[in-house]
Amino acid sequence: MTNPADVQAALVENGRRYLYPNYRQPALVIDRGEGALLWDVAGKRYLDFFAGIAVSALGHAHPALARAVAEQATRVVHVSNYFFNTQNVRLAEVLCRKTGMDRVFFSNSGTEAIEACLKLVRRHFWASGQPERLRVIAFENSFHGRTLGALAATGQGKYKEGFGPLPNVTHVPYGDARAVADAMSADVAAILVEPVQGEGGVLPAPPGFLRELRRLCDEQGALLIADEIQTGIGRTGTFLGMDHDGVKADVIALAKGLGGGIPIGAMLCREALSGALPPGSHGTTFGGNALASAAALAVLETIDSERLLEQTAAKGERLARGLADIRSRYPKAISSCRGRGLLQAAVLSAEVDPRQMMSKLQDAGLLVTVAGASALRFSPPLVVSDAQIDEALQVFERVLSGAV
């Protein structure tokens, strides 16, 4: 079988036959990429404004990432945390410098990073003689992952159905500082917050909200956990999403963009929490292995050398402006636009089915995701070019106008 379209069709058939059917992949198979472009096995080109769910910070096949992974693979891939490895120690140092945190625990995914945050705060209060501090305050519409702890913190019922009972987490409306204050009491261990709710529909925290959470935590002796899994590593135009508000958390979760697509997550914390998880209390075989750490170091170095933070802020504004312009021409189809940096959304009106729109855009060569009930999320690689942003906007408008 040599016809690429036939090869693709056969792969799709086997994917549907052998893979566990918990996802709903469309009938295409991604073959390769370059920067913010992807090609499927049949040779069709896509503008990737999806980036593997806001992951591929350096886009696809970035030479610095490819080199780092290839070179590391010829030295050592994995040794476990029984030993230090060079890349991991270097990465921990760079991450602490960039975030102002003191300690890093490495995981393999976002949900594992959140799990580590939750276990850290729980054990911290247990070890410091306040075992009654068990409760976590999180937010309606939030997403924190799919392990049972992270799922308990997630504030969207659709992810939890059939998995209860889950650990007790109090959910309050996002952005409502009054509701948080009312929910606070001496049994609260932590507030867990996304600076922009990503999966919930790309909702930036309202002005002053994160600062108020910091104040409430300080007042009550609770800890502030920032879930920066989607917003971190430059996605919003600053290294952390919290940096827009100048608010420092006590604990931070990172993943997604950190490895540029190589699986790695991290829980970072202040020195005061470094005794909460002593040897044996928490760990993972793969976390922070040499290959993943080399990839993450390459991502962080490239963000600096290519000045991607500054560019992300400017490109984010270009994308946001373009989406707002389209909205002004199609007010019936798009009810609002929102976002920060290269995490932007066009919120579709009730007349437009978001999944159908996503699928039409895909047919037209533009990959985006649906976030929340009705937001089309645009989260391209940080290396996306101005021309590619303009092209994506044109495709979006063409599809909206029904011309495609």
Ligand code: PLP
């Ligand atoms: N937290 C946030 C804010 C996320 O956006 C996600 C994933 O979308 C997660 C946690 C879970 O990360 P992972 O899918 O790597 O487990």
